[in-house]
Amino acid sequence: MAYRKTPAVQSRLDAAREHLVEQATSVVAEVGWANASVTAVAAAAGMSVGSVYQHFPSKGALAVEVFRRASGREVEVLGEVLRDGSGDPVERLALGVGVFARRAMERRGLAHALLAAPAEPAVGSERMEFRRRYREVFAEVIREGIAGGQLPAQDPDVTAAALTGAIGEVLVDPLSAPAAGDAAEHLVTELVAMSLRCAGAPPAG
Amino acid sequence: MAYRKTPAVQSRLDAAREHLVEQATSVVAEVGWANASVTAVAAAAGMSVGSVYQHFPSKGALAVEVFRRASGREVEVLGEVLRDGSGDPVERLALGVGVFARRAMERRGLAHALLAAPAEPAVGSERMEFRRRYREVFAEVIREGIAGGQLPAQDPDVTAAALTGAIGEVLVDPLSAPAAGDAAEHLVTELVAMSLRCAGAPPAG
Numbered sequence: 001m002a003y004r005k006t007p008a009v010q011s012r013l014d015a016a017r018e019h020l021v022e023q024a025t026s027v028v029a030e031v032g033w034a035n036a037s038v039t040a041v042a043a044a045a046g047m048s049v050g051s052v053y054q055h056f057p058s059k060g061a062l063a064v065e066v067f068r069r070a071s072g073r074e075v076e077v078l079g080e081v082l083r084d085g086s087g088d089p090v091e092r093l094a095l096g097v098g099v100f101a102r103r104a105m106e107r108r109g110l111a112h113a114l115l116a117a118p119a120e121p122a123v124g125s126e127r128m129e130f131r132r133r134y135r136e137v138f139a140e141v142i143r144e145g146i147a148g149g150q151l152p153a154q155d156p157d158v159t160a161a162a163l164t165g166a167i168g169e170v171l172v173d174p175l176s177a178p179a180a181g182d183a184a185e186h187l188v189t190e191l192v193a194m195s196l197r198c199a200g201a202p203p204a205g
Numbered sequence: 206m207a208y209r210k211t212p213a214v215q216s217r218l219d220a221a222r223e224h225l226v227e228q229a230t231s232v233v234a235e236v237g238w239a240n241a242s243v244t245a246v247a248a249a250a251g252m253s254v255g256s257v258y259q260h261f262p263s264k265g266a267l268a269v270e271v272f273r274r275a276s277g278r279e280v281e282v283l284g285e286v287l288r289d290g291s292g293d294p295v296e297r298l299a300l301g302v303g304v305f306a307r308r309a310m311e312r313r314g315l316a317h318a319l320l321a322a323p324a325e326p327a328v329g330s331e332r333m334e335f336r337r338r339y340r341e342v343f344a345e346v347i348r349e350g351i352a353g354g355q356l357p358a359q360d361p362d363v364t365a366a367a368l369t370g371a372i373g374e375v376l377v378d379p380l381s382a383p384a385a386g387d388a389a390e391h392l393v394t395e396l397v398a399m400s401l402r403c404a405g406a407p408p409a410g
Contacts (some may be wrong), residue, residue: 018258029309072326090281090335103220118326118329121323124323131374152408154395154398154399154402156394158375158392158396158399159399161370161371161374161377161378162371162374162375162396162403163371163374164374165369165370165371165372165373165374165375166366166367166370166374166403167367167370168370169336169366169367169371169373170363170367170370172366173366184275184359187363189391190359190363191362191363191367193359194359194363194364194367194403197359197402197403197404198367198371198399198402198403199402199406200402203357203405205359
């Protein structure tokens with residue numbers, strides 16, 4: 001029977017859902033999509049399996065929420081740096097790619113799950129949607145660079161798609177390998193340099 | 206009970222398997238992995254469903270064979286052009302990317318299935334393996350270009366991974382859109398230009 005939830009009940013439910021999504025994100029970061037069972041997530045959140053299903057109808061729905069939140073944060077940070085970072089479009093592109101790659105390398109487990117790890121079809125669809133958002137933020141800064149004369153004539157949508165695909169493919173193996181400070185820094189440097197070349201920015205130095 | 210097949214029986218079996226894989230490839234190109242059921246493939250090959258299972262234990266095993274054959278051809282053609290095409294490493298890179306993209310645009314259905322379409326996990330694993338092979342052939346020509354002074358210093362493995370990811374991501378949307386000659390030619394031109402920039406080749410003209 002439907003009943004109206006009091007504000008206090010609703011607020012407790014919201015807090016529990018929030019806690020659940022946070023804990024599920026940690027579990028996914030640690031063991032990947034395939035092993036992040038509802039049982040494992042419930043245990044991490046200190047909830048019963050039944051309570052998890054009160055918030056999300058299926059493991060897939062919870063996975064989609066985890067993916068959306070975490071990917072949403074990354075594309076927002078990237079978009080902010082590309083739009084509002086300091087410097088001209090070329091400098092902002094370098095900064096944005098560097099920030100994105102460093103954030104990924106610092107939280108490899110989560111980044112690998114978001115970018116590359118095999119996942120259920122619903123997460124796969126979300127991934128495609130987010131790749132579209134990445135392309136948009138890259139296309140914007142490239143268009144600005146072309147208009148301002150910092151970048152040569154090019155189809156900004158092709159370069160934006162290229163950067164989106166390139167960065168993901170360059171990061172996928174390092175994200176699943178054990179951490180190593182120097183190697184990570186080398187990778188970020190090369191990734192930024194490759195991205196600038198890809199957009200046709202003049203060589204630095 | 207095990208029995209020894211005569212050469213004539215074995216040769217008939219081989220020919221039937223060959224025919225089956227070819228027909229399955231056509232079905233996948235036309236309707237994608239998800240809709241390429243064993244029933245549909247059997248009908249296309251003029252075989253019973255039972256005969257299909259005589260050659261392949263599961264739909265997944267047949268899908269993997271279709272993927273391996275078709276992807277194997279593409280990576281071989283690309284590798285040949287990059288290694289043995291005419292011109293210096295930069296010219297061969299331009300040629301290789303152009304040939305790869307044109308072949309994909311000419312057989313969009315198959316290319317989309319090979320590069321991007323959601324597929325069963327076994328095909329997903331093959332895809333990762335083939336991306337590794339693409340990286341290798343790109344890394345080889347980039348190394349050659351650096352050694353010969355046609356390309357600037359760079360980590361060839363990073364650029365090779367970038368090209369592999371970039372080309373796939375640039376093609377994925379056009380491959381699922383209806384064909385259009387001029388748009389396809391524009392895309393190939395932009396894709397080649399982007400690839401050369403990405404590797405640091407001096408601007409043409």
